[in-house]
Structure formats: structure tokens, C-alpha cells
Amino acid sequence: MEFEAVIGLEVHAQLLTDSKAFCSCTTKFGSEPNSNTCPICQGMPGSLPVLNRKALEYTVLMSLACNCRINEISRFARKNYYYPDLPKNYQISQYELPVAEHGWIEIDTSSGPRRIGITRIHMEEDAGKLIHDERKPFSYVDLNRTGVPLIEIVSEPEIRTPEEAASYLRAVHSILVYLGICDGNMEEGSFRCDANVSIRPNGQRELGTKTELKNMNSFKNVQKGLHYEIERHGEVLGAGGKIVQETRLFDPSTGATVSMRSKEQAHDYRYFPDPDLLPLRVEPELIEKMRGSLPELPREKKERFVRDFGIPEYDAGVLTSERSLAQYFEDTVAIFPNPKSVSNWMMTEFMRALKGQDAGVVSAPVDPENLGQLLKMIEDGIISGKIGKTVFEEMWSSGRGADQIVKEKGLVQVSDVSELTDIIRTILDENPNQVARYLGGKNQLLAFFVGQTMKATRGKANPQLVNEILLVELEKFRN
Ligand code: ADP
Numbered sequence: 001m002e003f004e005a006v007i008g009l010e011v012h013a014q015l016l017t018d019s020k021a022f023c024s025c026t027t028k029f030g031s032e033p034n035s036n037t038c039p040i041c042q043g044m045p046g047s048l049p050v051l052n053r054k055a056l057e058y059t060v061l062m063s064l065a066c067n068c069r070i071n072e073i074s075r076f077a078r079k080n081y082y083y084p085d086l087p088k089n090y091q092i093s094q095y096e097l098p099v100a101e102h103g104w105i106e107i108d109t110s111s112g113p114r115r116i117g118i119t120r121i122h123m124e125e126d127a128g129k130l131i132h133d134e135r136k137p138f139s140y141v142d143l144n145r146t147g148v149p150l151i152e153i154v155s156e157p158e159i160r161t162p163e164e165a166a167s168y169l170r171a172v173h174s175i176l177v178y179l180g181i182c183d184g185n186m187e188e189g190s191f192r193c194d195a196n197v198s199i200r201p202n203g204q205r206e207l208g209t210k211t212e213l214k215n216m217n218s219f220k221n222v223q224k225g226l227h228y229e230i231e232r233h234g235e236v237l238g239a240g241g242k243i244v245q246e247t248r249l250f251d252p253s254t255g256a257t258v259s260m261r262s263k264e265q266a267h268d269y270r271y272f273p274d275p276d277l278l279p280l281r282v283e284p285e286l287i288e289k290m291r292g293s294l295p296e297l298p299r300e301k302k303e304r305f306v307r308d309f310g311i312p313e314y315d316a317g318v319l320t321s322e323r324s325l326a327q328y329f330e331d332t333v334a335i336f337p338n339p340k341s342v343s344n345w346m347m348t349e350f351m352r353a354l355k356g357q358d359a360g361v362v363s364a365p366v367d368p369e370n371l372g373q374l375l376k377m378i379e380d381g382i383i384s385g386k387i388g389k390t391v392f393e394e395m396w397s398s399g400r401g402a403d404q405i406v407k408e409k410g411l412v413q414v415s416d417v418s419e420l421t422d423i424i425r426t427i428l429d430e431n432p433n434q435v436a437r438y439l440g441g442k443n444q445l446l447a448f449f450v451g452q453t454m455k456a457t458r459g460k461a462n463p464q465l466v467n468e469i470l471l472v473e474l475e476k477f478r479n
């Protein structure tokens, strides 16, 4: 029997507000443990939560970007469980009535773009952090993160392969970062994902029993973990067994998943409406204000880049994957209006250099103006494309402009015909054997002469001119 996989993802994203979701404590990272706390986020009896308006605005922004319907009234609910990092013994979340529902985003798949449904987007608060020190018989609790606002974005079970799951996650990640509402840092846990997966015989509508992989913190691990689970489900069902509904953990060191808790041990959270928080009414004015502040989103930008700049879809996808990268591209094109050449340079030299440094595009030592200048010098024939690459490296390491480096190092391209002809004649005279073999039909030797000329001019000869002159000069040897 042939099976197909069914995948649904739950993404938790930390919102970039200055203060926490229900109190005015700062969300600043890296402070002294428990210094960013107050009676509300410490869960003191009698303290009352007040919703952070910015957190709501960000949630609405994401909901609109995901084409969701925003509920006029939504509710906060208490999700009850006992754990030392949760001082109230409940997490404020949303249950029956989330802020937004019924949306979709478009993702790239191997068979073209496809819409994946978004079931819901709701607000909640983060828990604290436990710090374990193996040399001590106890653990520490740091409540600085307690109460930091999160949104949870739940997809429909419409994803079919681990690759699509990764593509979906990249799309959600990219939208959040574009909107400026999440830093997207996966190592620090600002963006994490639970992956749900089941399989079913091809053609069957009913969903199979799912397992859930908790707290995946890299696109690659999500993909690996899902592959493992799909394989495992197939083996169990193929041998006539049954899948147990459970939560599992992916171990990156073994590439396998292990059971964490089964359905019988699953938490019964006993959600109920939080009596401390009034039902939330999202005013139409707020929705319209947020709609008006939506930036151009990654996919729209990508389509525009293909349409207006005529660059390949793949390049457009890479260049729009980050807002700052796309901005850099457009700024450079404004200075040097040859989009294809700018894109080629950014996809190769620029990206390579960027990978070598920790900081992002905005702190790149070569700014759009300088890159534009360099490309102009290449186009004008002042330097060759090859020398251009060396100049670029020098610009990157020194932070200086292209013209300055070219002047100082005497890198200006040799385009003087008589000067090049002299050099070429000398080379041909010094290599009579190669000349004879060339004339005997070994055309590939042209590259040898080009190479020699480049060597003699330390790469500065205009390659096109060198080719032209060589052909003429070699012919002169025929008689
Ligand atoms: P839970 O209550 O266990 O969290 P939900 O119904 O809320 O389950 O769904 C959570 C996520 O799991 C959603 O993204 C949903 O699309 C996905 N999902 C639900 N059922 C299945 C299934 N049978 N196979 C794969 N994914 C599923």
C-alpha cells in the first residue's frame, strides 16, 4: 500500500515588544536573573494583568499578513499546569476564541507555489527559565522571560513532505522578520516549532493517528525529524501495528526520535476563560491602521523583482529572503541601473563575503554606493571583471572605495592597443612551438596565449582586446 504523509505545524514566535505581555517589565535579554520582574509576572496573588497594546498590534499585523479573519471578540484563557518556571501555575493563552482564524500563506514546493491554510493565530505568554547546574543538588529559576509575549501560528494539516514543512517554516519566519515583530533567532528560542505528523493510505480522506515532535529549533532538524517519523510510521503500519498518539523528541546527535509522553500521560490543561482579563474587542480602526502599515511582504517583493528587474526567480527569492538584503539590492540598482549585473554580484561575491562575517547586511563594509561604483568601473572597462573581484575583496576588508583602491594599486585595465600588441608579439616570439601547434590546428592553445598575456600584465589586460589582437597576430605567422 502507498502512503502519504500529513503534516501540521505549530510555530511559537516571541514578539519584539519593549515590555511584557501583561505588565510593564522590560523584555530585555541578558539581564541579571529575576531583575526584570514585578508582582504580576512573579504571579503574586492579587496582582492584575493588563494587556500590552503593542503585542496586540503585532498579532493583528501577523494575522493580516497571513490573510486571517480577525475575530471582533476574542478571549484569554488560563492553561493550567504545574511547573517551577510558571509561578501562577497557569499560562495566559487563548483557546476557543483566538485573535485570528482561517488564513493562508503561499509557499514554494517542488511542484510550484501552493497555499497552506492557517487555522489560527493566538496570543500567549512565555514561561520562565530553569537553570540546571549538575554540580548542585538543586536548580535555579529565572523569571525574566516569564510573561514575554508570544504568538502561536497553527497550520492546517495540509503540508505533505518534510521539505514543504521547511519551506513553510521559512515563509513564516521571513514574514515575521519582515514585519519587524520577531527577531527570528532560533538558537535563542525566539522562533520554535512543534511538528505534527501522520500518514494515511493514498486516496484516504480520514487522517491517521499523529505524533508530535516538540520544540524543534532548526529548519534542518524539523526536516530530519519528520523524515524519521514518516519512515517509522510506515514501518509500524506496514508490520500491521498501530501508531500511538504521543509527543516525541528529536535527538540531532542520533537523527532519531524518542517517546516523551503518550496520550494517557498527556496534559489535561483544563483551559478556562481568564476572569482577570476582559473579553478582547479588536476595534476595526486598529485593524485598518495595521493594514495601512503592512510593508511589502517577501513574496510580493520577489514577484516584483522578477517582473520589474528581470532577474531569475531563484535570485529574486534569495535577495528578498531578508528585507535588508532586498533594500541593498534596490539601493545598488538605483546607483548602477543594471539589475542583472547587481544581482549576479550579490548572489556570488557579496553573499560569500557576508557569510564570512557575523553581522548582517546593514553593517556590510561595502555599501550600495561603493558596489555600484565598482560595477560602473567594470562596465566602463576601467578594470576587468576579474580584477573587480580582487578590488571587491580589498574594499570589503579595508572599507575603502573602489576608485581609491584601483588608483593606488595601479589596477586600471590596459586597453591600449599598441601597448597590448607589443606585449603579445613578444609572447608569440618567445613561444614558437606553441605558435606552430596552434597553426597546425590546436585551437585550444589560444587560451594559453591569453593566459600568458594576462600574466605579463598582472591580470590588467582587457580580455576582449587580447583575444582580438591575438587572432590577428597569430594569423601573421601563417606565411
Ligand atoms: P493538539 O490538540 O494535539 O495540539 P490540534 O488539533 O490542535 O492538536 O492540532 C495541532 C496541529 O497538528 C495542527 O497544526 C494540525 O494541523 C496538526 N494535526 C492535527 N491532526 C493531525 C494529523 N492527524 N496528522 C498530522 N497533523 C495533524
Ligand code: MG
Binding pocket: 010, 194, 212
Ligand atoms: Mg499541539
Ligand code: ZN
Binding pocket: 020, 023, 024, 025, 036, 037, 038, 039, 040, 041, 042, 147
Ligand atoms: Zn512584570
